């Protein structure tokens with residue numbers, strides 16, 4: 001497809017999985033660190049078609065190891081708005097997955113890449129990766145005039161780059177915090193992940209970014225301007241059917257059409273009944289814990305177990321693929337800073353558990369009176385210790401739990417009272433002999449069926465005698 005690239009480059013390689021034993025090296029990911037960043041800059045700050053590698057290229061890396069990886073794409077063009085940065089950044093995922101033998105997962109500072117042994121043997125190196133990105137941006141966007149790529153693999157340079165990238169992500173996310181869904185004239189949709197989750201539609205509103213965290217409402221608006229027929233589209237909101245759950249007539253109509261009828265309704269601010277679909281790129285998962293009637297949150301970087309005994313990876317398998325999973329939801333971390341964050345379910349006041357690192361990261365967004373009451377992996381490793389912690393700290397869910405428990409006790413007592421007279425009657429029958437005759441020839445007990453209808457049997461002892 002591309003001249004000068006030693007491997008094929010085509011959308012047919014999207015979804016190609018490179019498993020353990022098949023990769024030459026890993027870049028970023030859980031065993032190392034990394035980030036990606038796309039920026040829209042003035043023309044004079046971008047050196048067109050230039051690829052710079054700061055640190056070792058793949059052929060200077062040891063087979064089977066994981067290395068730090070930073071990917072910086074600088075873009076300039078006519079009338080490009082900085083609001084497009086998130087959209088351009090998300091494109092990195094797709095363009096890199098077009099390269100035969102290159103696997104890219106996740107987004108922002110959670111990226112994870114692998115390069116296959118076969119493609120390495122064919123000569124694939126990092127400067128080719130940069131060249132592919134440059135060609136793809138120019139091919140897809142007429143307005144893009146200059147693209148430059150810098151790839152960092154030197155550990156110190158990657159550290160500096162990650163810091164810089166995080167400060168840009170934060171500035172981008174902060175721009176939207178003053179806007180409300182009620183004030184927006186339209187919402188946006190993103191269908192980019194339909195390539196692997198066919199019924200998934202991200203509904204992007206000012207108070208709810210796409211699950212990957214990379215596409216916000218402002219980015220949606222900018223993307224529609226430069227590519228009106230692209231994967232990001234406009235959703236006419238229509239009538240608001242439920243302001244608490246976040247149900248809109250126009251959103252329902254749109255998801256019905258784009259999911260081929262698989263999804264009928266979407267509640268934008270709830271985990272239950274008709275939650276938003278999840279693709280697989282989400283930064284975190286919110287999951288209902290019925291035993292404490294609360295909500296747990298786990299993010300992609302957390303490698304331990306949640307108190308329900310499942311790690312992020314197992315939960316992700318249950319939630320992803322473009323389905324609506326009642327009680328489970330893939331979300332962007334920025335959504336947890338939104339005033340609409342699961343508002344129909346109690347928002348932060350229903351959150352009972354989250355990893356310590358995530359809790360610290362979101363400290364400013366968590367109501368101060370609640371902060372100490374949310375357990376982390378250090379406070380609760382299973383459901384028993386979680387329940388104990390919540391009772392000790394008097395978490396808001398405890399009030400409901402106590403009410404539920406006392407209701408159950410009252411109902412049990414009522415049941416006992418109702419059952420007593422029957423018990424007396426039944427106790428009058430002191431023995432019910434059941435005799436089974438064995439077949440003399442085979443010594444096998446014949447098949448039999450006992451049907452007890454509307455029966456309650458109380459017995460102190462059952463004796464089965466073999467004759």
Ligand code: SF4
Pocket residue numbers: 090190191192193194201202209210211212213214215279281282
């Ligand atoms: S997670 Fe949503 S917003 Fe992000 S790329 Fe996928 S569909 Fe688009």
